[in-house]
Structure formats: structure tokens, C-alpha cells
Amino acid sequence: MGKQTNFEVIIIGGSYAGLSAAMSLGRSLRSVLVIDSGLPCNRQTPHSQNFLTHDGQTPGQIIAEARGGLMKYDTIKFHNGLAISAEKTDHGFTVTTRNGETFSGQKLIFATGIKDIMPDIPGFSECWGISVIHCPYCHGYEYRNEKTAILANGAKAYHLATLVNNLTDDLTLLTNGRVEFDFPAAEKLKANGIGITEKEVMEITHEDGYVKEVVFADGSREAFTAVYAALPFEQHSALPAALGCAFTEHGYIQVDTMQKTTVEGIFACGDNAAMMRSVANAVASGNVTGAIVNKELVDERF
Structure with a gap:
């Protein structure tokens, strides 16, 4: 059997928000692909605090534990790579990675985070x-x-x-x-x-x-x-802009209360769409996003 390339939902970004959305969807028996480049913005931080049950753990430990917990769901698949392009199609979206692999999905979730712009100050x-x-x-x-x-x-x-x-x-x-x-x-x-x-x-x-x-x-x-x-930032991924998503005056992806962007079928969660930048908030917004995406798929079929 060949490698699966067609999914109901593609999640770009496999850190806290992306994994949380994947769990919510995977438990609803949705076929989910998580594409992740392995470069979370807090990878240099020695400890992550203010997150219940994980207070003081390293970011890497939390991610490893979260990803390990998702492995029991055969509905969730992972692709380690960088998504470099995406297109809207008649049936959803296609996403292409740096190594040339292409995946398709009915819904697209961006959990891609942001990138801090460092000042030119040594140290x-x-x-x-x-x-x-x-x-x-x-x-x-x-x-x-x-x-x-x-x-x-x-x-x-x-x-x-x-x-x-x-x-x-x-x-x-x-x-x-x-x-x-x-x-x-x-x-x-x-x-x-x-x-x-x-x-x-x-x-x-x-x-x-x-x-x-x-x-x-x-x-x-x-x-x-x-x-x-207090640093300026830019979106970690250029794909939301390339697909036509609107942004707030502060540079975040514009979403409504249901984490929907201004482009039909595209959702965003985590740091790329919220000023409250924390692990707990990312996990919460990812969980909500997964539930809303599942509800949309239900409504379209039922």
C-alpha cells in the first residue's frame, strides 16, 4: 500500500497548537496530517512555566510527550518537513513540502507560530x-x-x-x-x-x-x-498570506471567535493568531480549532 497523501485535514505546524488540534480531530476519527519543520520558536528556552501538569519541563519534553501520546491514534499521521507552497483547489487544498512531496486535504489549519526579529545587539x-x-x-x-x-x-x-x-x-x-x-x-x-x-x-x-x-x-x-x-515579529510561514488570509494591524492572522481565517476552509491557532503568547493558550486554541473543523466537516456531510 502506498503512502497516504490525501487527508481530511492538514495541519501545518506541529508544536503545541498544532498537536492539540490534531488530538481533537484524531479523536473524532478524522484523517489528519501534521506537517512540521521541527523549529519551534521557544526551542532555546530551558524551561516552560505556567502550564498545568508540565510546569518547569523543557519545551522539548512537552512536545515529545505530546507527540508520543498522539501515536496511539491511527487517524493522525506526521510528516517531518517544511511546507513551502499551498494552493486552494475545488476539493480543498494541496500543500507541497521542500522535498517535493504533495498532500491534499479538505481543510487547512495553520499552527505555524511567529518569528521574533532580533535587534543587532551582540549577546x-x-x-x-x-x-x-x-x-x-x-x-x-x-x-x-x-x-x-x-x-x-x-x-x-x-x-x-x-x-x-x-x-x-x-x-x-x-x-x-x-x-x-x-x-x-x-x-x-x-x-x-x-x-x-x-x-x-x-x-x-x-x-x-x-x-x-x-x-x-x-x-x-x-x-x-x-x-x-518587546520585540517586533513576523509570521513564521508566508503561506497564509500567499493564500489570501487577512492580518490584523499588529501582524497576526485575522481569525474570528471560531479560529476561522478570512479564507473559507482555512483556520489558524496558536501564536500566529493571538497576542497572548503562552503554551497554555496555544494548546487551548488548538483544541478549539480541532473541534470547530470537525463540526464543519460534520455539517458538510450530514
Whole structure:
């Protein structure tokens, strides 16, 4: 018997959201293919927190356990590879991978995540996800009461400062240039004991990804244990745009409350479609997406 190439649902992205959607569909006896390139955005993060029953495990452990649990469902198949093109057809969609294999499905789910755009600061990318972090809910408890910096400016910096201030009394904003706060915001920061440094950041020194010092353009240095950063991002996959999916003003795939994109038959879940970036949220949105896709298939047949 030849390799199966036709499925009811194709899921592009096999991390938390994609695997969760696959489980929901596989348990509904839907034939599902998960295509995954094996490059989750949190692969450098040493521990994943704030996720019930898995708090403190490595991202790799969670993925391995989740994928292993899906192996018992003969309705779910996996393809390790990168999806490079997709087309809408009369019967659904076709997806082609880098090695030239083509698969077809009635419905398409993007669980492809996002890609952070790193600043040109030596040491930053080596620390990203380890001690240069993005989320106080994911990492804040581990760096509680430590000397902490926030590398951001404007509204993003203010938002982060309000949250991180609850976790440490030793907090400094590194605006990497002239501050972009209005007067009330600056006064509130000052009133809460949050320092502001406007000097340009030139380097982050570290040991195996753990921050030691921030080096400024004037040659001065300051020691920190953790640095929060609000980074711009781009979609990890160009395929949603190529298929005509709309995006929000912030760059996320536009979905409704049922995780449907603006293109009929295409759904999106996880970090690519939500501002709340966490493992728990990705799993939840994937579970909902799988259920909604199954309901659509039921309605089309029943």
C-alpha cells in the first residue's frame, strides 16, 4: 500500500497548537496530517512555566510527550518537513513540502507560530528565551526579586513595566534612546521607583545565555539578572498570506471567535493568531480549532 497523501485535514505546524488540534480531530476519527519543520520558536528556552501538569519541563519534553501520546491514534499521521507552497483547489487544498512531496486535504489549519526579529545587539539572541525574556507570566516568577531591566520604549515599555513591577523592586527601563513616554506615564514610572536609562545599548554580556551586564555606548556597564524585551515579529510561514488570509494591524492572522481565517476552509491557532503568547493558550486554541473543523466537516456531510 502506498503512502497516504490525501487527508481530511492538514495541519501545518506541529508544536503545541498544532498537536492539540490534531488530538481533537484524531479523536473524532478524522484523517489528519501534521506537517512540521521541527523549529519551534521557544526551542532555546530551558524551561516552560505556567502550564498545568508540565510546569518547569523543557519545551522539548512537552512536545515529545505530546507527540508520543498522539501515536496511539491511527487517524493522525506526521510528516517531518517544511511546507513551502499551498494552493486552494475545488476539493480543498494541496500543500507541497521542500522535498517535493504533495498532500491534499479538505481543510487547512495553520499552527505555524511567529518569528521574533532580533535587534543587532551582540549577546541578545544568545540570551533570548533564557534570561532575555518576553513574558512575565512565563518567566517572571523565576526572576522574582532580581535586578531586572526592560529593553523597550513607549507604550510597550510602560505596559511591561506595570507587570514586572509586581515581581521586583529593582527595575530599570532601558529605552535605547530618548524616552517616548508622555508626561503622566513618566511620572507614574518614577512614582513606582522605576528608573529610566536613555543610553544606547551596545552589547549584552552573558555566560551560556545568562545575562551578566548591559554595556552602553558611552562605555558604562550595569549588571542585571534578567532583561525583558518587546520585540517586533513576523509570521513564521508566508503561506497564509500567499493564500489570501487577512492580518490584523499588529501582524497576526485575522481569525474570528471560531479560529476561522478570512479564507473559507482555512483556520489558524496558536501564536500566529493571538497576542497572548503562552503554551497554555496555544494548546487551548488548538483544541478549539480541532473541534470547530470537525463540526464543519460534520455539517458538510450530514
